Amino acid sequence: MxxxxxxxxxxxxxxxxxxxxxxxxxxxxxxxxxxxxxxxxxxxxxxxxxxxxxxxxxxxxxxxxxxxxxxxxxxxxxxxxxxxxxxxxxxxxxxxxxxxxxxxxxxxxxxxxxxxxxxxxxxxxxxxxxxxxxxxxxxxxxxxxxxxxxxxxxxxxxxxxxxxxxxxxxxxxxxxxxxxxxxxxxxxxxxxxxxxxxxxxxxxxxxxxxxxxxxxxxxxxxxxxxxxAAPTEFDERLRVRVLQPDIPQDVKTQDSARDTIMDTYISLTDEAKGPKNRGFADADLVVWPESAFPFLLSRTPEALTRIGASLAPGTSLVTGSIRGERRNDGSGAADYWNALHLVGDDGAILSTYDKIHLVPFGEYLPFQSFLEWLGLEQLTRQRGGFASGDRRAVIALPQGPRFRPLICYEAIFPEEVAGDERPDFLLNVTNDAWFGRTPGPYQHAAQARVRSIEQGLPMVRSANGGISSIVDSYGRILDHARLGERGVVDGLLPRPLKETIFTATNGRLHLFFPFLFVFLVCIRPRRR
Known part of the structure; x- marks a missing residue:
């Protein structure tokens, strides 16, 4: 041999x-x-x-x-x-x-x-x-x-x-x-x-x-x-319903489809899951995916009113949406963010997180002004590109548990999950419909799941085109929707661990290996 x-x-x-x-x-x-x-x-x-x-x-x-x-x-x-x-x-x-x-x-x-x-x-x-x-x-x-x-x-x-x-x-x-x-x-x-x-x-x-x-x-x-040694434990305070609408990307951005898209979200979230189904009332937290609407939710009061009317008392909604604000410099221009909103049962926006780690050529162009002058634009076709958020956030739900929002591929960066405050769970919204039924969504979901293992925190994940899931604090997938499937994922929120060695050391133990390998490469046996 x-x-x-x-x-x-x-x-x-x-x-x-x-x-x-x-x-x-x-x-x-x-x-x-x-x-x-x-x-x-x-x-x-x-x-x-x-x-x-x-x-x-x-x-x-x-x-x-x-x-x-x-x-x-x-x-x-x-x-x-x-x-x-x-x-x-x-x-x-x-x-x-x-x-x-x-x-x-x-x-x-x-x-x-x-x-x-x-x-x-x-x-x-x-x-x-x-x-x-x-x-x-x-x-x-x-x-x-x-x-x-x-x-x-x-x-x-x-x-x-x-x-x-x-x-x-x-x-x-x-x-x-x-x-x-x-x-x-x-x-x-x-x-x-x-x-x-x-x-x-x-x-x-x-x-x-x-x-x-x-x-x-x-x-x-x-x-x-x-x-x-560690079966999954659950937080009885929070029943989660995760939506996977599987709306094609070329439809998702059409303003003419805004009513159809909202109808899909409402009806799918409210669909029967069993003989004792109570629709929206089955969940304490509903999660919709990244950039869910072809309009700015924060500037569309009729959409917020409809959401508030659909939510059961005590139920909250987390959804992705583009957010825009006029600049105060008198230019009339506006800045836009890829954002996530927490919406209460009265339709009011309770909290907002703006995505920090943007996708090059997808959400912005390097040397934005120059490349736009040449006639290029990023895939989202947002003139001027998206602005970047300025702070990592921990958002508290009305029911008590707190989550770290992660939009799209922010979930593949271990450092994006770190922060001064330890949340109760991670919440990832994404829109993998861009990539269809390819290995991309599988890779994205697999890598996001590792953040739960590192942090000892459960993850709730809503993806427009797949793969949506509820993951426990050990990275075990408790339930998920398959790629290309339209549906919902229901479950109780798993409990977090107190802390892992990874979080206790700020994720720096990997620095041990370069020193170890340098030592092993340089060591020489003594000659007799």
């Missing part, structure tokens, strides 16, 4: 030209199968060793030139990974194809090209620290792990499909996120899945291979014990 591994590794390491490029591109693309909705996480034990062997073959007369060769391989690996994992972004450009269709190939290929630069830097850094033997496993995990950390934070950040989600998406392996977060889990995943590359070494470092296997087993055992 070892000879077969040696032969395979030699073929990969010595590959040149298009074969070498094809191996890097293909290994990256196949790695995307580790992410939702496929979640074939063991595939990384095949593709990541290929990346290690390709770095082994990165040649050059100097260490710097070897690093440049590794960077080229890393770029191709990253491009393949992000192209295969994020191609669905192109669906958003087909919603208004007459205006944005021509941009589809640039978006589908352009974002992976940019993100591949991070992977290139990670491979180059790994090669700079490269030494034969088991140490190169930790050099790889260190270099790529740091590049993944940078990808999640630089230039507004996009930690989508970070390698740690391959493990975090498995409920029993992902419980360690309550300690080290998905960023720490990324370092662990890279080291564990790189370890099989050692099987091809003339003298395989069996302790390192055993450590990788024991790490996976330990993660599973930790998760199994944690889940077995």
């Amino acid at each position: 070892s000879r077969r591994f040696e032969a395979l590794a030699a073929r990969v390491t010595l590959a040149q030209g298009w074969r070498r490029s094809g191996l890097a591109l293909g290994a990256g693309a196949v790695s995307a199968l580790a992410m939702a909705p496929f979640s074939v996480w063991p595939i990384l034990a095949v593709t990541v060793p290929v990346a290690v062997w390709l770095i082994d073959g990165a040649s050059g007369t100097t260490r710097l030139r070897s690093a440049s060769s590794a960077a080229a391989i890393g770029f191709l690996f990253g491009f393949g990974y992000f192209l295969a994992g994020l191609w669905w972004i192109g669906s958003a450009f087909l919603v208004d194809a007459d205006v944005f269709g021509w941009l589809l190939p640039f978006a589908v290929a352009g974002l992976p090209l940019l993100l591949g630069l991070f992977t290139a830097v990670g491979f180059a850094l790994a090669r700079l620290l490269w030494t034969p033997g088991w140490r190169r496993i930790f050099a790889f995990a260190l270099g790529v792990g740091l590049s993944e950390l940078a990808r999640g934070h630089l230039f507004t950040g996009l930690p989508w499909n970070s390698f740690g989600y391959a493990l975090a998406d498995q409920i029993w392996l992902g419980q360690i996120a309550s300690v080290i977060g998905v960023e720490g889990l990324t370092y662990v995943a890279l080291a564990v899945f790189a370890a099989p590359a050692l099987l091809a070494d003339p003298r395989p470092a069996r302790p390192v291979l055993a450590l990788a296997a024991l790490t996976l087993a330990g993660l599973g055992a930790f998760g199994a014990v944690r889940l077995w």
Whole structure:
């Protein structure tokens, strides 16, 4: 068996030209199968060793030139990974194809090209620290792990499909996120899945291979014990009804459909769920998705009046809506926010949260004025782009529980959930109808769920096109609506945990791994 591994590794390491490029591109693309909705996480034990062997073959007369060769391989690996994992972004450009269709190939290929630069830097850094033997496993995990950390934070950040989600998406392996977060889990995943590359070494470092296997087993055992010892507990004060209207995106923005959309929300929320159904009165909290209306709810009193008339006494509504205000500079211009409103049973808006972390090219354009002057616009077609909110919020419901609002992809950023006040639950509204029935909504839901594990907080999630759900404080999905399904999700609000190690340390334990890996890479045995 070892000879077969040696032969395979030699073929990969010595590959040149298009074969070498094809191996890097293909290994990256196949790695995307580790992410939702496929979640074939063991595939990384095949593709990541290929990346290690390709770095082994990165040649050059100097260490710097070897690093440049590794960077080229890393770029191709990253491009393949992000192209295969994020191609669905192109669906958003087909919603208004007459205006944005021509941009589809640039978006589908352009974002992976940019993100591949991070992977290139990670491979180059790994090669700079490269030494034969088991140490190169930790050099790889260190270099790529740091590049993944940078990808999640630089230039507004996009930690989508970070390698740690391959493990975090498995409920029993992902419980360690309550300690080290998905960023720490990324370092662990890279080291564990790189370890099989050692099987091809003339003298395989069996302790390192055993450590990788024991790490996976330990993660599973930790998760199994944690889940077995903690059945879901519920807050009897709050019955939640989450709406998934599944309104097509090209219909959702039409002003002519405003009455039809409101009728859909009201009737769907009030539909029968059983022989003792009482409609709206079945819920203490109703949740509608992001940017639910083709109008400004705060400026449409007739809509608020109808909502108030529909809500049962004591029932509250949380809904997404665009919000606008005239500027006070005399220009007559207005600012607009992607907002979330809490509406009381009398139809009054009790509280509002404005989205802070906006989507580039979706909700605003970098260099907005200049690019608009060139004739470009973001997908939402909001002239001037959306303004960004200025504060994270904890909103208290009339019934008592408090929630942290997260609009759209704010839920994929661990730091977006942090704050001085600890809420009782997380509430995520989103509009994944932009992406249709593609892997995108599955990936979004899977990554949002990890915030519950990290924070020890339940999550209530309403998505226009899917996937809506109620998740407990351990990341267990209690109920959900499938992608493309129109309906509601009912349930009691799960109780929060007091605190996790992740929250107690402000999510900083992942910083332990770079120091550990540097030590392991640099350590040298004493000569006898």
